[in-house]
Amino acid sequence: MSVSPQVVGGPVRRPDVNEKLCPSRVVLEHVTSRWGVLVLAALLERSYRFSELRRAIGGVSEKMLAQTLQTLERDGFVNRDAKPVIPPRVDYSLTNLGREAGEQVWALARWTERRLGDVERARSEYDEARTS
Amino acid sequence: MSVSPQVVGGPVRRPDVNEKLCPSRVVLEHVTSRWGVLVLAALLERSYRFSELRRAIGGVSEKMLAQTLQTLERDGFVNRDAKPVIPPRVDYSLTNLGREAGEQVWALARWTERRLGDVERARSEYDEARTS
C-alpha cells in the first residue's frame, strides 16, 4: 500500500529556489548551467549524436559535454540511447520533462539573440558614463 | 547623418548563441548565471534594497550579489538608484528589458519548483539502475 506524498515523514515545505538548501535550486542550476542551456535548446529541435552535438555547440570540451549530458540524463531531462555497434553510436534526445525545460531555455536563447543590440547599447551608455 | 545598421562595417551575422565567440552567449550567461536568475526573478515582483535582496536570496555573499547586480546593471537589465543619505540607501529595480528577462527566468524558477518531484523520481531510478 502506498500513501500519498507528505503523509509520512517530517514537514516537507513546498520547494523554494530562494532557500539556500532547497534541492530545487540545484535543479535550476543544472538547466541554466552554461552548457545545459545550449544542450537543452539544441536537443529541442532534434536528437543528436555525441560528437555531432559537440560540433553544433561551439566551444564545448568533450569533458564538459559528457558531464552536462550525464547530469541532465540523471535529472530525467535527456534520454541516452547507446547502440552496441562499432564504432560506438550514442543518440541523445529529450524526455517529456526535458522538452518542457528545453522550450523555456530555447525561448530565452532566442530572446537574448534578438535583444543583443539593446544590451550593447546599454553597455556603451554605462561605460561612457564612467569614463568621462 | 546616421546610417542604418550594418550598412557600414564588415559582415555582421545575426547573433547565434551556438557560436563560440558570439556576444549573445555572454549575455545569456549573465541572465542564466547562478545568482542572476534569482536576482531577476526577485526584482520582477518588486524593487529591493541591497541587503534586503541579500536576505531574500538565501546564501548569496555580498561580493557575489554586488558583482551580479553590477553586471546586470551594465547590460541594461537593472536600475540602480542610490539616495545620497546616511546610512546609504540603494534601490534596485528592473528596466523594461530586465522585466522581459525576469519574466522568463521567473517562469523557469516556478517550473523547476513544480517539477522537483519528477526530477527526484528520475534520479532514484537512474541511481538504482547502476547500484544493482
Next chain:
DNA sequence: GTGAGCGCTAACCATTGGAAAGTACCCACT
C-alpha cells in the same frame, strides 16, 4: 599502415566563486 573518427575518462592546471574581514559613517542602548 597511418590517420581520422567514435564516445568517453583521467590528470593536470587556470579561473572562478565563496567566506571573512575591512571601510567609513551613523544611531540606539547601557
Next chain:
DNA sequence: AGTGGGTACTTTCCAATGGTTAGCGCTCAC
C-alpha cells in the same frame, strides 16, 4: 563614553569548478 548593529560595498585569500590535453580501444578509408 563605549559597544554593538546596520548601511553598501571592496579586498583578500583559499577551495572548488571548469577547461585543456592526452589516452583508450576499436574500425574504416586511403
